[in-house]
Amino acid sequence: MARKQFTINKEPHVAEVGDVELHFVPEVMGDEFLDGYAALIEQQRELGAGSGDLSQIDAGRLRGIVTELRSFLGKLMTQETRERFFRYVVQQRGKKPVVFTSGDEAEAHAAGLTGSVSIKDESMQLPTRVLMELLEWVAEIYGGGRPPTSSNGSVPPSPPRGIPGTGTSRSRGSTRGSGR
Known part of the structure; x- marks a missing residue:
């Protein structure tokens, strides 16, 4: 009989921002996180923020992205932190x-x-770069260590160049056939 033990996080995740600790809920249901993350990314794409060049985006639209980002992060925070953040x-x-x-x-x-x-x-005001770093961090902790928009499997690593051989080299040394 095969047996596997799984653990459930019970302690909040903590992000230290300057002198302030932001506490995030220990576990989030996959669909809840993925739906919120996908909506946030889609809004950024629609506004043209996916390229990383924010200079071409209208200030009002950029403010909308930041508002949506803050809202997404707030949904993942513990109640006490949410009450300080908003x-x-x-x-x-x-x-x-x-x-x-x-x-x-x-x-x-x-x-x-x-x-x-x-x-x-x-509300707690944070620089946009800190909000973006928080987004990356929560994507890592709630997304299982990989970007949540990736497929279930990762791309396999590239095979090594050449084919390892078992024969001896012309120098009759004991090196492998492909590289050193």
């Missing part, structure tokens, strides 16, 4: 501020209030 504060004059992790939720809440109301985005 922080929208709705302040109504004379009332205690109310905090949301979604700008849409904050706007919906503010729309139902009367009087002087403001929404302040106090």
Whole structure:
């Protein structure tokens, strides 16, 4: 009888960004991760960001990519980290501020209030390069160590050049027939 033991991660993955630790959920269901990752990559492709040359992209469109990237990463974060990463504060004059992790939720809440109301985005700001590095990192940890868009099998390594021989060389030494 064949037997194989599998482990399930129970401790959050931790990304250290400066003085801050960002905690990501220990395990993510494959489809959940792949669907989000595929949607993010497709949006980047549609906006022309796949080439890596961001100078040709309209600032508004680039902001949309960054927003989508932050949203994708946020879905993989633990609740505590998500609450630090996304922080929208709705302040109504004379009332205690109310905090949301979604700008849409904050706007919906503010729309139902009367009087002087403001929404302040106090979300964690990170350079785009750090967000991209986080994306690569989560793709590695949740994608099983290979890009999640690759097929199940990896491309096999190229065979060595030449055909190894077992005969002796003309010098009658004991070297192999193909190279040294």
